Structures are given as C-alpha cells and as structure tokens.
Amino acid sequence: MKRDLDNLMEERDLDAILISGSGHDNPALYYMTNGASLLHGHVLKKRGEKPVLLCSPIEREIAATSGLTVVNMSRYDYLGILRETKDQLAAAIELYRRIFADLGVSGRVGFYGTEDRGRAWVLLNALDAQLEDVEVHGDFDVTPIDRARTTKDEAEVERIREMGRRTCLVVEQTIQFLKSHRVQDGILVQADGTPLTIGRTHKEIGRRIAEQRMEDPEGIIFAIGRDAGIPHSKGNPQDVLALGRSIVFDIFPREAGGGYFFDMTRTFCLGYALPEIEKAYQDVYECMEQVIAAYQVGVEARRYQQMTCEFFERRGHPTIASDTQTESGYVHGLGHGVGLAIHEEPRFSDVPSNTDTIQPGHVFTVEPGLYYPDQGYGIRIEDVVWIDPAGRVQNLTNFPKKLVIEL
Template sequence: MKTDLDSLMQAHNFDALLAFGPGDHNPAMMYLTGGGHFTGELLKKRGAPPVLFCRTMERDEAAKTGLATRLIDDYKPMELLKQFNGDSLKASTARFQQMFADCGVTAGRVVVYGKVEIGGTFALLNALQAAMPGLTFVGETGNTLLMEAQMTKDENEIARIRKMGQITTAVVAQTADFVAGHKTRNEVVIKPDGTPLTIGDVKSRINLWLAERGAENPEGTIFAIGRDSAVPHSSGNPADVLKLGQTIVYDIFPCEQGGGYYYDFTRTWCLGYAPDAALKQYEQVRSVFDTIMSELKSGVVFKRYQERVCDLYEAMGHVTTRQDPGAQEGYIHSLGHGVGLNIHERPASGVTASDADVLAPGAVFTIEPGLYYPDQGIGVRLEDTVWMRPDGVAEVFAPYPLDLVLPMGK
C-alpha cells in the first residue's frame, strides 16, 4: 500500500524516486499525486515527502494534489537555455541538478517512473547520469517497487474500484437490453431501419453509456463474435453483423475519467440460442470458473490457481499453455491479473509470476479462465474482478448473471 513507500524504497535500496509526465493517464504519477491536469516531475527523497515540480500555468492544478509544489519557472529555464546557447538538453540537465540539490538528493540510487515519450526522457536520463556521477539512475524491469506498493489497495482505492464495477455492470445490463430489444431476420439482428445491427453500432453505444456515467475506456472494449471471439485479444470487427447462435465475447475494462482506477469484466453471450458445441464449451468454462471462485483463499500464491485451472482443463482433454506454451487453441492465457490504476498489474498468475504474487488482504484481481477454438469459431470467457477482503473473503465487487444465452425479442 501507499503507506509502505518509504519502507519499500529501503528494501529495494533506492535513495530517491523520480517520476515524469502528466497527472492523468499516467499510473505512476497518478498514484504518487492523486492525479490532475498538469505535467511535470515529482522527486521524492526516501523518508521525505515528495515535491511536485510544475509549470506556472498549471500551478493551481498542481496545488490541488495537496503536495508540496515548486514552479519550474523558479529555475529560470529561459536563462539556462541562453546560458547553454539554446541546447535544451543541457539546460534541462542543469535544472534537474538544481532540483536534486534542493531536495537533498546528492548520492545513491534513483528509481525512475512515468509514462512518457521515450526519446527525450532517455536522452535526459543519460545526460543526468553523466552530470551527476554520485547518483545511479535505475529503470526497473519486472516487478517494480511501485507495482509492489500497488499490489494491495487501501480503503479509498477499494471504494473507487467498486464504483467502477457498478458502472461496468450497469453498462453491460444496458447492452444486453439494447441488443435483446431488436428484431431478427434469417438469424441476423436487425435495426428498426431494416439494416443489420453491427458490432460498431454496439460499441458506440457502450462508449456513450460509459461516458454518461463518468467513465472512459482508453484501452478499448472487446465485443467479438464467431472466430474473433476465439482470438483472446481481437477486439471485434466493427463491420461484423450480430448473428444468432454464435459466441460473443464481451470484455469491458473501463476506468475513471482521466485514466484512474479500472474494472475488468467479461461475459460470453449467444443471442437467441446456443448450439451444442458452444454450450458444452461454456459449461466447461463455467465449471472451472465456479470451482476457482469457491477455492480462493487469502495468502495463496496466485499462480497455484493457474496450475489448478490447467489441471482441470487438461482433465477435460483441452490443451493448455502449460503443455504447449505456443498453443493457439484451448486454454491459452493465464487465469487473471491484478487491477488498479493499470488494467494489468500485480498479482500476476502466469507461469513466470513471482511467488510474492499472493492473494494478500487488499489484493484486487481478475478470475477469467477462458477456452478458445478459432477453427470452430467458438470462444468463451467469463471474468469477474475480485477483492481479497481483510477478513479472508474473496468478494466480487459487482455480481452479474453468468448466463450464456441472451434471449432475443424481450
């Protein structure tokens, strides 16, 4: 949790933390500041509160974070630019040297964060490294300090994710009502004007209903039918028409406006009726989903459940990526992932996940054991986002029916 930041910096042997970029759509900066409409840098010495450096015209937005703020203009960037004959990299380097001195960061390891255009920041970090040899600038790979802090959520974060869950399932219900309210002709869903309802039509409604509720979907929405439903990250072809009896994978993962906390949710629908093959595949996924949900326990390593799912599917005769890492049909992705300011964060459940990725109290994660058969045109995935409560109960934030068949013409 956020309150562990100093102790985590100590454990990871970092003396300071430097974050770049905007206060929105930038998970690290959002986490450290609470978010806002500004762009700047945040520097935190271990044991000291962070300082947010911002542009003069964004000072009011930056002040809303409640953090200590400093104006970049106080470092006289225009004078520095003149001093270095218009060399903006040298001018920025000089400014950062002064900022580090002002924050008392003079030696040790500095970990860097922020979602930014790589070019300029890569150049800047190389220049800072050369200019301040007493510091070591470190980019973390794999499980970063911040991802470790974010792996468990505090009450405020839980409330924000719960609200996103309620918004998400409300939009899913609206989508079901919208689709089911149409007529059909020759197994195709038809709009009042007589033309077929397309995936593009449905997606634009989804976007609208999300916006109406103060959410956005920067990563898009998956609404994919037939063969596309069996390619886990095909988002669906906007021109495809909605036909009865085909599997539709509807995976919706919106976040708060401005790129805040996410929710992640999937249902699989067959409109009107389900052919035997789709029903059988659904029943197998449903059985695995229900089994795992009933077995979730606080403190267990997440990937133990991935192994459990592989056991279950393999016993049913499906190929899994445990048997064949390159498999393109069967059970071909991992069971779930943490959800927060990133749509994918810790704990991870894949084979390469750390043993530290446990379902600890405060963890928020998805359970999504799908099956995919592109050659048959059948994909099924069921997914809920779960909170491991402090009392050891695994709670689905926003329960919603798991039914496969969506009856038409209601």
C-alpha cells in the same frame, strides 16, 4: 499502499525516487499526486520524508489540489538555463542539478513515470554520467511504485467497486439494446430492416459508457463467432448479430479523465446455443467457481494458473501448460491486477520469475476462457475480486452469468 513506499525504497537501497511525465495515462504520477489533473509534473520523494510536487507556475493551483507540498519550477529558471546553454540536453542536466541541490537529493535515485524511450535513455545516461552525487537507478520489472499500487486501501476499492456498478449497468443496457431488435432470417435487424452489426453495437456501448461518466481508452471487445475465439479480437465492425453464435463482450472502462479501471467479460448467444458451446461454457463457469473458492492469502498466484490448466486438461481441452504455443483451448493467463492501469500486479503467469502471492488489498480479475477459432467460437467469463483485510474474497462484479439471451 503508499505507506509501504519507504520500506520498498529501502529494499532497493534507494535514497530518493522521482516520478515524472504527463499527468495523463501515467499511473505512477497520478498515484503520487492523488489524481491531480496536471498536464506535466514531477514528484520527488526522499526516503523517510513526505513527497513534494514540482510543477509549472501555470499549474500551481491544480498542483495544490494534490495535497502535497508544491515547489514552483520557476525558481530554477529553466528558460534562463536554456538561453545560456543553447542546448536542450545540457539545460535538462543543469535543471536536475539545481533541483537536487535545492531539495538535498543525493545517492541512489530511482526514476519512474512515462517518457519517450529514446529521450529517457539519453537523459538518464547523461544524468548518471554528469551528476557527481547521484546514481541513476531504474527497474526493468516491477517498480516500487508498482508494488505499492498492488495493494489497495478501502477508498481505492470503493472507487473500483463504483466503477463495477456502472460497468455492470452498461452491460445490462447493452443486452436490452440487443433484445430491442427483431429477428429476421436468423439475425437481428434494425427498425429499417438492415442487419444490426458489431460496429453499430460498439457505438451504442461507447455512448452508454460516456453516459456513466466513464471512458474506454483501451477500447472494448465485442466479437462474434470466429473472432470470439481470438482472445483480444475487438470484433469485425461489419459482422452481423446472428443467433446461436458465441459473443464475447469484454468491457474495461476507466473513470472519466483518468483514474481507476474496471474489467469484466460475459459470453452469450442470442436465442440459443449449440451443444458444443454449452459444454465449453459450462467448463469455463465451473473452472471459475472452483478457482475463486480456492483463493487463499499467502499462496503463490501462479498456483491458480496451474490449477486452471489442470482443470481444463481434465476436461479434454489443450492448454498452454502442455503446449506454450497453442492457439486453441486455454491460451492465456488467469488474471491480472486492476487499478490505475488495466493490467498490473499481482500477476498470475506460471513462470519461475513470478513470485507474487495473494495478499489482503489485492484487486484482480479472474478470467478463464476457452477458444476454438477454427470451430467458430470462444468463451470467456471474467469478474473482479478483492481480497479484503480479513483475507476473504469479495466479488466486485454483481452481474449474472447466463449463456443464452432470450429474444
């Protein structure tokens, strides 16, 4: 949470942090500005002090909605600097020099946010070389802002819960849309007799997402048959909706205009399911129930990935625990944090560098799956859960898990 930032900065020996970039698709800046809808901005926080927001004069009123102290960038006269230096890099260095001098920044400064990688590399190296009182710092792995965002307060959880309610409604509307079609020769057909396709279903889902004041910047997964056996295949738009084949529907929308994500997956078959699909589905379902029941505060997150692999291997499925390159069976991680980014901490990967432990305030997915593309099917079930302040697991995904959609 934001209240942890000073301690996180102290752990990294940071005297200040600067978060910069676009106001869109920039979770760190969105988080620090409390969702102010800026085109571009900077948030500067000195350790032990409240953050300030630096913005263009044309965005000063939007910036004021952040609740932060606002510093108008016009006071640093960037245009005048640029006219004098006639060089964008030199002007940027002088701009930062003026900002840091004005706000009393010196020492070790962490730089975060979004920027073109090449441009950021040039700028940060130049700042490190030319600003005598500033040591530029960056993080390759989890940043202090990432770590603060890992635990959600109750206001954040309520926004995610509301997103879950809307997302579940879209899934139900999609199922009703499928059921509204008639069956002909083993496939769903539209009123004009043409087959219902994956592409047409994608369009319907997109419309329903928009109606719920959400957006899908990462797209959706609605894939059938072999494509369902490839975890991140979004589905072939030309494929028809055939009975008896597994369909993986993974939907991960965000609040319209930027904000918090939700993420859920259901797998179903239209009309009936083949025995091998029924068995795989039951294995995934039972694995999920067992893992959710086992979550405990303080336990390493990677232990639950190990538990999942052990469960599936006992059921005779290959997993990435025994073959890190397998493309059949259980082939991915158990889950990930959800918030202002669709994938964030905590991480569940079973690698030595993952030291995340389950903590109150964590919001994350649980998404075991089995994938057999050569046999023409895949299964994944996914819920979002929250570890509440008392350490209890609360499932934020209020939607049934049922394999067969009766037509």
